[in-house]
Amino acid sequence: xxxxxxxxxxxxxxxxxxxxxxxxxxxxxxxxxxxxxxxxxxxxxxxxxxxxxxxxxxxxxxxxxxxxxxxxxxxxxxxxxxxxxxxxxxxxxxxxxxxxxxxxxxxxxxxxxxxxxx
Numbered sequence: 641x642x643x644x645x646x647x648x649x650x651x652x653x654x655x656x657x658x659x660x661x662x663x664x665x666x667x668x669x670x671x672x673x674x675x676x677x678x679x680x681x682x683x684x685x686x687x688x689x690x691x692x693x694x695x696x697x698x699x700x701x702x703x704x705x706x707x708x709x710x711x712x713x714x715x716x717x718x719x720x721x722x723x724x725x726x727x728x729x730x731x732x733x734x735x736x737x738x739x740x741x742x743x744x745x746x747x748x749x750x751x752x753x754x755x756x757x758x
Contacts, residue, residue, distance in 0.1 A: 642674070642750040643717045645709045648695060649743035650702035654680050656737035657705060667729055668709055672720035675710040696742045705738060717747065 651657040657680060665676040681703040684692050692704035711717035724730055 641713075642753060643711045643714045644748040644750055645711070645717065645745060646748060647705075647707045647743060647745040648692060649705050649707075649738040649740070650693075650696040650698040651680065651705045651738045652702055653737055654703070660737050661707075664730065667724065667727060668720070671723040671727070672716040673709050673711055677708050677710075679706040681705065695744065696739075698742075702739075714747070714749070 657678075661676075661678040665678070668676050681692065684704055686693055692698075692706070696702075696704055698704055709717075711720060
């Protein structure tokens with residue numbers, strides 16, 4: 641069953657984030673990922689107790705991004721991440737369009753997987 645890496649972060653600028661995502665996604669695929677999905681906040685309600693904005697301590701000018709990378713299994717994910725960290729193309733070239741200190745992520749074992757995916 642698939643293994644998923646999920647991420648939430650505050651992004652400052654949609655176009656800069658999109659450029660970074662378009663650069664990184666094919667490299668993830670090259671290193672074993674099946675699918676890379678980047679979501680830029682569009683209909684993200686503000687909550688009273690918690691929400692995406694509070695979770696990443698988003699500033700007024702920031703929008704939450706929600707992204708995931710699908711891998712065939714955890715072993716491929718572990719190997720893929722190791723390769724990604726060593727890949728020179730993944731080195732930042734300038735300011736990152738999101739704040740990595742307020743990003744949170746995790747690895748998830750898929751327990752239900754229905755539908756076509758893409």
